[in-house]
Amino acid sequence: MAQDVTRPSLSDALTERVLELIRAGGLRPGDRLPSARELSERFAVTTPTLREALRRLEATGAVQMRHGSGIYVGADLERVVIPNPNFRRLQADQMLQLLDARLLIEPPLAAMTARRADPADLDRLGTALDQAGRHLEGEDAELDTANRTFHRAAARASGNAVLGEVIDSLLSVHASEQREILRIFDDRARDHDEHRAILAAMKAGDAERAEELMRAHLLDVKSVIESRLT
Structure with missing residues (x-):
């Protein structure tokens, strides 16, 4: 039986209905949803109206629309912190504030x-640093990607999914600023060695040392950036 969805806030209501459908059905990321036509009939709305709601969900990663294939549950369905990809480029003082934010969270x-x-988390961290090591003499973009992968993986491995998403969002939205930080810092070997030392402390299970090294690493970066931007 069709489930009537009426105005106002039709698009909001539709997104909530789709999310309810996903959760009630126990669907997980990668699972396929009914077609847009089936969903529009289910919710008694036109297909274009339904597609508008789906695009809103796709923008947050809750669903993924694959051309010629269908609609799937997105990888970010349960994400708490959503990055804003339209945020403007940071100014110099905001770049330092970004590092301050990371200093509060990452250590x-x-x-x-x-x-x-x-062990699996530590293996992923090691793989990220191996990748970074191969790009120490290469392009900034490749090394930056590997370094950000390390910091993201380190945050996720903490077990705090929300704070892990905060770091992931900061590093995703401000990727261009992170590349600029890497360019200004301009000591790839030292940066890489500090990452290796942090990982060694993590592998040793030395929480105090890992926190101390991560804080020293980020303070080191901030100090250099601050001296060269001011």
């Missing part, structure tokens, strides 16, 4: 990761 997360010391 404690490094300690949490050291305490958890999940």
Whole structure:
């Protein structure tokens, strides 16, 4: 039986209905949803109206629309922190504020990761640093991607999904600023060695040392950036 969705806030109501359908059905990321036509009939709306709601959900990663294939549950369905890809480029003072934010969050997360010391997580961190090591003499973009992968993985491995998403969002939205930080810092070997030392502390399960090294690493970067921007 068709489920009537009426105005006002039709698009909001539709997005909520689609999310309810996903959750009630126990669907997980990658699972396929009914077609747009089937959903429009289910909710008693036109297909274009339904597609508008789906585009809103796609923008947050809750669903994924694959041309010629169908509609799927997105990887970010349960994401709490959503990055804003339209945010303007940071100015110099905001770049330093970005590093301040990371200083508040990442060192404690490094300690949490050291305490958890999940072998699979540590392997992913090692892989990211191996990748970074291969790009020490290469392009900024490749090295920056590997370095950001390390910091993201370290935050996620802490076990705090919300704070892990905060770091992921900061590094995703401000990717261009991170590349600029790498360019200004301009000591790839030292940066890489500091990452290796952080990982070693995590592998050793030394939470205090991991936190101390992550804080020193970010303070080192901030100090250099601050001296060259002011």
